[in-house]
Amino acid sequence: MPDFIIQLIPNVVNKTDELWVSLWQTFVMLGISGIISFSLGLVFGVCLIVTKADGVMPNFPVHRGLGLVINLFRSIPFVILLAALIPLSRLVTGTAIGTTGAMVPLVFGTVPFFSRQVETALSSVDVGLIEAAQSMGCGLWGIIFRVLLKESIPQLIRVTQITSISLIGLTAMAGAIGGGGLGDFAIRYGHQRGQTDVTYVTVLVILVIVALIQHLGNQIIKKNNH
Amino acid sequence: MIKLQHIRKTYLKENQLIHAVNDVSINISKGEIFGIIGFSGAGKSTLVRCINLLERPDPGSRVIVNGVDLTALSGRQLRAARSEIGMIFQHFNLMPSRTVLDNVIFPLKYRGISKEEQIATAKKLLELVDLKDRTSSYPSELSGGQKQRVAIARALAVNPKVLLCDEATSALDPQTTQEILDLLKSLNKKLGLTIVIITHEMAVVKDICSKVAILERGNLVEQGNIFEVFSNPKHSTTRRFVAAASNLSKVDQILKLHPEVINLTKGQLLVRLSYLDRGVSEPLISSISQKFSLVMNILFADIELINGAPIGGTVGILDGTQENIYAAIDYLRKKHVNVETLKNA
Numbered sequence: 001m002p003d004f005i006i007q008l009i010p011n012v013v014n015k016t017d018e019l020w021v022s023l024w025q026t027f028v029m030l031g032i033s034g035i036i037s038f039s040l041g042l043v044f045g046v047c048l049i050v051t052k053a054d055g056v057m058p059n060f061p062v063h064r065g066l067g068l069v070i071n072l073f074r075s076i077p078f079v080i081l082l083a084a085l086i087p088l089s090r091l092v093t094g095t096a097i098g099t100t101g102a103m104v105p106l107v108f109g110t111v112p113f114f115s116r117q118v119e120t121a122l123s124s125v126d127v128g129l130i131e132a133a134q135s136m137g138c139g140l141w142g143i144i145f146r147v148l149l150k151e152s153i154p155q156l157i158r159v160t161q162i163t164s165i166s167l168i169g170l171t172a173m174a175g176a177i178g179g180g181g182l183g184d185f186a187i188r189y190g191h192q193r194g195q196t197d198v199t200y201v202t203v204l205v206i207l208v209i210v211a212l213i214q215h216l217g218n219q220i221i222k223k224n225n226h
Numbered sequence: 227m228i229k230l231q232h233i234r235k236t237y238l239k240e241n242q243l244i245h246a247v248n249d250v251s252i253n254i255s256k257g258e259i260f261g262i263i264g265f266s267g268a269g270k271s272t273l274v275r276c277i278n279l280l281e282r283p284d285p286g287s288r289v290i291v292n293g294v295d296l297t298a299l300s301g302r303q304l305r306a307a308r309s310e311i312g313m314i315f316q317h318f319n320l321m322p323s324r325t326v327l328d329n330v331i332f333p334l335k336y337r338g339i340s341k342e343e344q345i346a347t348a349k350k351l352l353e354l355v356d357l358k359d360r361t362s363s364y365p366s367e368l369s370g371g372q373k374q375r376v377a378i379a380r381a382l383a384v385n386p387k388v389l390l391c392d393e394a395t396s397a398l399d400p401q402t403t404q405e406i407l408d409l410l411k412s413l414n415k416k417l418g419l420t421i422v423i424i425t426h427e428m429a430v431v432k433d434i435c436s437k438v439a440i441l442e443r444g445n446l447v448e449q450g451n452i453f454e455v456f457s458n459p460k461h462s463t464t465r466r467f468v469a470a471a472s473n474l475s476k477v478d479q480i481l482k483l484h485p486e487v488i489n490l491t492k493g494q495l496l497v498r499l500s501y502l503d504r505g506v507s508e509p510l511i512s513s514i515s516q517k518f519s520l521v522m523n524i525l526f527a528d529i530e531l532i533n534g535a536p537i538g539g540t541v542g543i544l545d546g547t548q549e550n551i552y553a554a555i556d557y558l559r560k561k562h563v564n565v566e567t568l569k570n571a
Contacts, residue, residue, distance in 0.1 A: 129319055226366055
C-alpha cells in the first residue's frame with residue numbers, strides 16, 4: 001500500500017478486514033430488511049389507497065386503523081424503537097443483538113415511512129385511468145397491478161431511493177446497539193477511540209453507496225418515464 | 227339496446243342530499259347516435275356512468291343493456307358485461323407508461339387471447355382510426371385528437387355493442403372535434419355501433435345525433451327526435467341551447483343591450499320567423515310581400531343543418547298596413563312558420 005495512504009488513514013489501513021466485514025453487514029441489513037420493508041410497505045400503501053373513501057374498495061375501519069398504526073410507529077424515534085423492540089426481536093429472530101437482531105427494528109422503522117411514501121406515489125395516478133380500466137372490465141387486482149403499480153413505477157422508484165437512503169441511516173444507528181455494520185465500525189473506532197480517519201472513511205463509503213442507489217434508481221426511472 | 231328506467235342517483239355532500247340524476251328514463255335503440263346535452267352540473271356525466279355502472283344508481287333504478295339488467299349482476303358478471311360497453315373520456319385517460327399499441331392491447335389481455343392475435347386486433351383497430359404508423363409512440367407524443375383516436379381504438383378492442391362518449395370532444399379544438407365526430411359517424415355506420423354522446427356543445431349534437439335528451443339539474447326536461455326537439459323546443463333550457471347555436475338569437479341581445487340600433491317607425495313590426503318544416507322551399511318572404519303588399523327588411527337570416535335537415539329562420543322588419551301585416555302572419559303560420567313579434571312600434 002502506498003505510503004501516503006498509510007499516513008492519511010493509518011487506523012483504517014490496519015483494519016481493512018474489519019471494514020470489509022462491516023460493509024458486508026451493512027449490505028445484509030440493507031438487503032434483507034429492505035426487501036421485507038419494500039414488500040410490506042407496498043402492501044400497506046396499496047391498502048391505504050384502495051380503502052380510502054373514494055378508492056376502488058372503500059373501507060373506513062381498515063383505512064383508519066392502518067393509518068393510525070402507521071402514524072404511531074412513525075412518531076417513535078428510532079433509537080427508542082431499537083430498545084423497545086428487543087423482546088419482539090428475541091421472539092422473532094431468537095436474538096436481539098448483531099445483524100440479525102437489528103432486522104426487526106429496521107423493518108418497524110422503515111415500513112411506516114415507506115407505506116406513506118407509496119401512498120403518495122400511488123395517489124399521483126390519475127383517477128381517470130382507474131375509471132377507464134374499470135370501464136374495460138378490470139377488477140380490483142387488475143386495477144392494483146395493471147394501473148396503480150404499473151403507472152406509478154417512476155414515482156415508486158423515487159420513493160424507494162429515498163427510503164433506502166434513510167434505511168442506511170437507520171442501519172448505522174442499529175450499529176449502536178451492537179448491530180454491526182458501518183455505523184458500528186465508525187462508532188467503535190472513530191468515536192470511542194478517537195480515530196477520526198475511520199469516521200471519514202466510513203462516511204466516504206456510505207456516500208458511495210448512496211450515490212450508487214441514486215444512480216441505479218435514476219437509470220430505471222429514465223427507462224420507465226415517457 | 228339501452229333502457230334506462232327511473233334512474234336516480236343521490237349522494238350526500240356536506241350533509242346535504244344532492245339529486246344528481248332524478249328519475250330519468252331513456253330508451254336508446256340499436257345503431258342510434260343518442261345525444262345527452264345539458265349545462266355543466268346537469269348530471270350528464272353521472273347519468274352516462276350509470277349506463278356501465280361506474281356509478282351505481284339508487285335502488286329502484288334499472289339499467290338494461292342488450293337485454294341484461296346490469297343492476298342485478300354480481301361483480302364478476304358486471305365486469306364481463308362491461309366489455310359490451312366501450313367508453314371514451316374528455317381527458318382520454320390513456321395509460322402514459324404504455325405505447326399506443328399496448329394501450330389498445332390493454333383490454334384484450336387476460337382474456338385467453340394469444341399474444342399474436344392481441345397485436346393483430348390492436349393493429350387493425352389502429353388502422354381503422356388512421357393511426358397505424360404511431361403504434362410505438364407514447365401518449366405524451368400525440369396530439370389531443372390522436373389521443374382520442376387511440377382511446378376509441380382501445381374502447382372498440384373487445385368489440386362492444388355500445389360506445390359511451392363522455393364529453394369526448396370538449397378538450398379538442400373545433401377542427402379536431404369535427405374529425406372525431408366524423409370518425410364516430412363512420413364507426414356507427416360501419417360497425418352498427420350504438421353511440422351515446424354526452425356533451426354541453428350544441429354543435430356536436432346537431433352534427434351527429436339522431437335523437438337527443440336535454441338534462442337540467444338531474445331532470446330530463448325534453449327528449450325526442452333531434453329535428454323535432456330543436457325546431458320546436460318546448461323547455462326553456464332547450465331553447466337556450468337552440469338559441470346559443472343560432473344567429474337568430476343575436477337580435478335578442480341587440481334589443482336588450484342596444485335597443486336604439488333598431489328604430490321602428492309607426493306601422494313597422496320586428497319579427498322573427500323560424501321554419502319548423504323540413505321542406506322549406508317556398509320563397510315565403512317574396513310571396514308575402516307580393517300577396518300582402520308588404521316590405522320586409524331582413525336583418526338576419528340563418529340556416530342550420532340538423533341531422534341533415536335544414537332549420538333556420540329570418541329576423542326582419544315588416545312594413546305595411548296593420549291589417550296586411552296580421553294577414554301575412556296568419557298566412558305564414560299556416561305554412562308552419564313560427565312567427566314571434568319582437569318589437570312593435
